Amino acid sequence: MRLQGKVVLITGAARRVGRAIALALARRGARIAVHYNRSKADAERLASELRESNGSESIIVKTDLNDTRAIKGLVEAVVKHFGAIHVLINNASLYEKNAFGSTSIKDWDSHMDVNARAPFFLSQAVAPVMQTQGEGKIINIADWSALRPYADYIPYCVSKAALFCLNTALAKQLAPQIQVNAIMPGPVLLPDNFSARARKTAAQATPLKRLGSPEDVAQAALYLIESGDFITGAAIPVDGGRLIA
Numbered sequence: 001m002r003l004q005g006k007v008v009l010i011t012g013a014a015r016r017v018g019r020a021i022a023l024a025l026a027r028r029g030a031r032i033a034v035h036y037n038r039s040k041a042d043a044e045r046l047a048s049e050l051r052e053s054n055g056s057e058s059i060i061v062k063t064d065l066n067d068t069r070a071i072k073g074l075v076e077a078v079v080k081h082f083g084a085i086h087v088l089i090n091n092a093s094l095y096e097k098n099a100f101g102s103t104s105i106k107d108w109d110s111h112m113d114v115n116a117r118a119p120f121f122l123s124q125a126v127a128p129v130m131q132t133q134g135e136g137k138i139i140n141i142a143d144w145s146a147l148r149p150y151a152d153y154i155p156y157c158v159s160k161a162a163l164f165c166l167n168t169a170l171a172k173q174l175a176p177q178i179q180v181n182a183i184m185p186g187p188v189l190l191p192d193n194f195s196a197r198a199r200k201t202a203a204q205a206t207p208l209k210r211l212g213s214p215e216d217v218a219q220a221a222l223y224l225i226e227s228g229d230f231i232t233g234a235a236i237p238v239d240g241g242r243l244i245a
């Protein structure tokens, strides 16, 4: 699929990895719907940057993905503005440390809602649009920890494992018009509050002995959209080898 003129909805696009994906896709001529929840100022800044630097038509749309009923409205707003959606990138994510003994039902539900339930209902909402167009791609940003979970982040890891399963199931469900693939990042952009020591440990835990970057994820997304037309149901690790370490 050539990106020139195509409409891409990216969830959680205002900052960090989502922002890098938006910039990379807009450079290829895509029109970007920047979804955000709390980061309104960042979303506005990104949208004007996309317009000024790439001439890319861009809108921002706010939705709390904990609220599944709002998802249909998000997709309708994008279709109303652009008249199409060619690519959905399920990037938004909740990543919180939850000590085993004090993990609450709310901790569990909010990870599952944002990281697994929302991607399902977003896919359900965009599928008819893509099927009418005769083409579409869905990219789920999962995590290497979907396959090798670690302690103290169980709701997060389980939600990403659910997203990994959803990726395979959607690839079967939505073929042949829509290709569905996942990217499994490793440490590409650690949370701002990680100490220097924690950063070093994360880098050393990869066979490549370094951290990646948001652009590494963006390049994988570009590949899946523009080159990977015979790929569906795949999950590509972009993790410096962390999964196999």
Ligand SMILES: NC(=O)c1ccc[n+]([C@@H]2O[C@H](COP(=O)([O-])OP(=O)(O)OC[C@H]3O[C@@H](n4cnc5c(N)ncnc54)[C@H](OP(=O)(O)O)[C@@H]3O)[C@@H](O)[C@H]2O)c1
Binding pocket: 011, 012, 013, 014, 015, 016, 017, 018, 035, 036, 037, 038, 039, 040, 063, 064, 065, 066, 090, 091, 092, 093, 094, 095, 114, 141, 142, 143, 144, 184, 185, 186, 187, 188, 189, 190, 191
């Ligand atoms: N960074 C890494 O090294 C790494 C490693 C492995 C996997 N990943 C995966 O790669 C993706 C991007 O990573 P990241 O570090 O950039 O993610 P992030 O900063 O943790 O989160 C991305 C965005 O998700 C949105 N979000 C969170 N809760 C939401 C809610 N209830 N409703 C709507 N949006 C919500 C937030 O948007 P607002 O700010 O607008 O509220 C946030 O900016 C994620 O799926 C992550 O799991 C990242």
